[in-house]
Every structure is written in structure tokens, then in C-alpha cells.
Amino acid sequence: MDQSPAAPAITVALLLGVALVANAQTLATSGRVSTTAESVCVLRAVAAKHSDPKVRNPDYLAEKFVSPEVWRTSPFRTDPDRARHNPNYFWVNARTHHMDALLVDALSTGVTQVVNLGAGFDSRAYRFRERFPQVRFYELDLPAMITAKRERVVKIFGAIPDRVVLVPTDFTTRPLDVVLRDAGYDRTQRTFFMWEGVTMYLPEAANVSTLRFIRSGSSPGSSVVYDYVLDATLRPDGGGLYGAKSTAAYLASVGEPLLTGWSQRQAADIATREGLVVVSDVGPPELTARYLIGSDGQPDGMMGEFPRIIHVRVP
Numbered sequence: 001m002d003q004s005p006a007a008p009a010i011t012v013a014l015l016l017g018v019a020l021v022a023n024a025q026t027l028a029t030s031g032r033v034s035t036t037a038e039s040v041c042v043l044r045a046v047a048a049k050h051s052d053p054k055v056r057n058p059d060y061l062a063e064k065f066v067s068p069e070v071w072r073t074s075p076f077r078t079d080p081d082r083a084r085h086n087p088n089y090f091w092v093n094a095r096t097h098h099m100d101a102l103l104v105d106a107l108s109t110g111v112t113q114v115v116n117l118g119a120g121f122d123s124r125a126y127r128f129r130e131r132f133p134q135v136r137f138y139e140l141d142l143p144a145m146i147t148a149k150r151e152r153v154v155k156i157f158g159a160i161p162d163r164v165v166l167v168p169t170d171f172t173t174r175p176l177d178v179v180l181r182d183a184g185y186d187r188t189q190r191t192f193f194m195w196e197g198v199t200m201y202l203p204e205a206a207n208v209s210t211l212r213f214i215r216s217g218s219s220p221g222s223s224v225v226y227d228y229v230l231d232a233t234l235r236p237d238g239g240g241l242y243g244a245k246s247t248a249a250y251l252a253s254v255g256e257p258l259l260t261g262w263s264q265r266q267a268a269d270i271a272t273r274e275g276l277v278v279v280s281d282v283g284p285p286e287l288t289a290r291y292l293i294g295s296d297g298q299p300d301g302m303m304g305e306f307p308r309i310i311h312v313r314v315p
Contacts, residue, residue: 032144033067033144033145033148034120034142034145036120036197037120037121037145038066038067038070038121040092040120040121040197041062041065041066041120041121042062042066042070042071042074042076043076043083043086043088043089043092043093044057044059044062044092044093044096045059045062045063045065045066045071046076046077046080046083046089047059047083047089047092047093047096048060048062048063049080050093050300052294052295052300053295054293054294054295055093055291055292055293055294055300057092057093057096057097058096058097058100058127059096059123059127060127061123061126061127061156062121062123064152064156065121065123065152065156066121067148067152084301087301087302087303087304088303088304089301090288090292090300090301090302090303091284091287091303091304091307093291093292093300094284094287094288094290094291094292094303095196095227095287095307095309097287097290097291098282098287098290098291098309099194099196099225099309100124102192102225102311103124103128103192103194103225104128106192106223107128107131107132107135107192110190110221111135111190111191111192111221111222112134112135112136112189112190112191113135113136113137113138113185113186113189113190113191113192114135114136114137114138114191114192114193114194115138115140115180115185115191115192115193115194116137116138116139116140116193116194116196117140117171117176117193117194117195117198117210118140118141118171118195118196118197118198119139119140119141119145119149119194120141120145120149120196120197121149121152122139122194122196124137124194125137125139125161125164126153126156126157126161126164129161129163129164133163134163135163136163136164136165136184137163137164137165138165138167138180138183138184138185139164139165139166139167140167140168140169140171140179140180141167141168141169142168142169142170143168143169143170145168146166146167146168147168149166150166153166165183165184167179167180167183171198171202171206171210172202172203172206175213176209176210176213176217177213177217180217187217187218187219188219189219190218190219190220190221190222191218191219191222192222192223192224192225193214193218193222193223193224193225193226194224194225194226195210195224195225195226195227196225196226196227197227198226199226199227199228199260200227200228200229200259200260200261201259201260202259202260203259203260204259204260207260207270208270208274211224211270211271211274211276211312212274214276214314215274215275215276215314218314219314220314220315221313221314222313222314223279223311223312223313223314224276224311224312225309225310225311226309226310227307227308227309227310228260228261228262228267228307228308228310229261229262229306229307229308230261230262230263230264230305230306230307230308231261231262231263231266232261232263232306233261233306234260234261264281264283264308267281267308267310268281268310271310271312275314275315276312276313276314276315277312277313277314277315278310278311278312279311279312279313280309280310280311281308281309281310281311282308282309283305283307283308283309284302284303284304284305284307287303287309288302288303
């Protein structure tokens with residue numbers, strides 16, 4: 001194994017889903033498609049080909065959403081087992097399973113709108129539209145991402161499906177209530193918000209304001225599921241998980257710094273302070289037990305220790 005000074009930073013960057021399939025020159029910058037979004041989509045596509053249906057990723061459309069160039073040059077396309085050397089592969093797989101399960105439960109119990117905050121190349125609006133044809137999906141992301149998403153959706157389906165609304169925005173500069181109002185969002189309907197792979201890249205104030213809007217701008221019974229990284233990952237003294245000091249410096253150098261991390265207690269306290277009720281908060285042990293135990297009774301692999309998924313409800 002490479003023991004050079006750069007090795008810890010690169011290792012953690014891989015764990016965090018950054019620079020998985022592309023070099024630093026193609027990482028997300030203003031006006032460009034996020035490499036993180038492409039990378040995660042590749043991992044879902046690889047996991048969707050798993051030989052064991054018990055742990056297979058449910059995103060059967062992921063491969064179609066990966067850009068041809070990224071898929072063609074990905075080492076995982078021709079050698080899927082290489083992805084298994086990266087703990088983030090198992091995290092992405094379990095996260096997809098868990099968020100899918102929460103989404104289906106919400107749509108089966110009266111939710112009529114889904115708002116995907118930072119949708120990237122997520123396919124849920126398309127995978128679930130036949131099962132829940134009356135549900136409207138709003139997909140929000142940066143303008144460059146929405147442009148790319150629109151192009152890929154049209155290529156796959158011929159047109160943007162009915163009841164799917166693609167919304168370009170920037171969470172740090174334009175109020176979410178205004179963005180959604182202009183897109184046709186109905187605050188009187190029960191809504192399920194998905195916020196996947198976003199909180200760690202936003203300033204704390206932007207995260208708090210988003211939770212505040214969800215509490216005040218959606219009807220009782222609405223809820224939001226989001227993942228976060230443990231604050232130990234971001235300790236500037238290097239005392240956090242996986243060599244955090246060098247990780248933060250590396251991510252900043254390629255334009256995708258992690259800005260926000262919480263302890264489990266902090267995540268719950270912030271949600272509660274904004275008037276939301278914590279339904280669940282699960283980490284790697286629970287996710288592995290639920291979604292990564294294969295037909296042989298053994299874990300498919302081990303994800304990193306730093307991420308968690310919290311689900312909170314509007315009372």
C-alpha cells in the first residue's frame with residue numbers, strides 16, 4: 001500500500017465519494033457537472049449488477065444516468081469487484097436501500113409530493129413514477145446539474161415525464177420557499193423531502209434554514225431524510241476520523257470542501273430546535289444489518305464509520 005504523505009488524504013477522499021472516477025481537473029466547479037454526483041451514480045450502477053439479489057442496489061436506471069464518457073473510462077465498468085475495495089461502495093448501496101424504503105413508506109401513506117434537494121443523477125422520480133403515478137417530484141440542484149439532468153432524462157425517456165419538475169437553484173443564494181413557490185410546489189400537501197449527500201457540503205446556516213423551511217413550509221406529516229457526516233471527520237487538529245486534517249485540505253484543493261459535520265446528538269438537537277421530530281437516526285451497523293447481509297448470512301462488506309442518515313418529521 002502507498003504510504004506517501006498524500007495517501008491518507010486520497011484514501012479519505014475516496015471514502016467520501018469525491019474523485020472516485022475522475023481526476024482533480026474534472027471535479028465540480030462553478031458551472032460544471034459535479035464529479036461527486038457522477039461518482040455516486042457509478043457506484044449505484046455497479047451495485048445494481050450485484051449477483052446476490054438480497055443486497056443488489058435497487059437503482060436499475062443508474063447506468064443510464066452515468067455519462068457515456070465517465071462510464072467508458074470507469075475502472076468499475078469492466079472490473080466491478082474493484083469497487084468493493086472502497087468502503088463508500090457499501091455506504092452508497094445501503095443508503096439507496098434505506099432512502100428508497102422511507103420514500104416508499106411515505107408515498108404509501110399519503111404523501112403526494114416529493115422534493116429532492118440536490119437531486120444529482122438520482123433516478124427515484126423515474127423508478128417510482130409507474131407505482132405512484134399521482135405523485136409530483138421536484139428535483140432541485142445547481143443550474144449546471146439540472147441542465148445535464150434534463151439532457152440525460154430526455155435521452156433516456158424521450159421527454160421529461162409528466163409530474164417531474166426540474167428546478168435549477170443555489171441553496172446558498174436563493175430562498176428555498178421562493179424557489180419552490182415559483183416551481184409550483186403546494187405547501188398544503190404532505191411532502192417527502194430527500195436531501196442526499198448535501199448537508200456536508202453546505203454552511204451550517206444553509207442547512208438550518210432548509211430545515212426551518214421544511215418545518216414552516218410544509219404540511220403536518222411531511223418529513224425529510226438526509227445524511228450527514230460525524231463532526232469528528234472534520235476536526236482541524238487532525239484528531240478526527242481517517243486523518244481529517246489532510247482530508248479537509250485535499251477536498252478544499254479540488255473545490256469540494258466539506259463544511260459541516262455534526263455529532264449524533266447535535267443532529268438531533270438541531271432538528272428538534274427547528275420544531276421537527278426525530279423519527280430515526282441510523283449509522284453503519286444498523287444499515288449493514290438491514291441491507292448488506294447477503295444470502296449466505298454474511299455482510300457484503302464494511303462501510304466507513306463517518307456517515308449517518310436521519311429522518312425527521314413535521315408534527
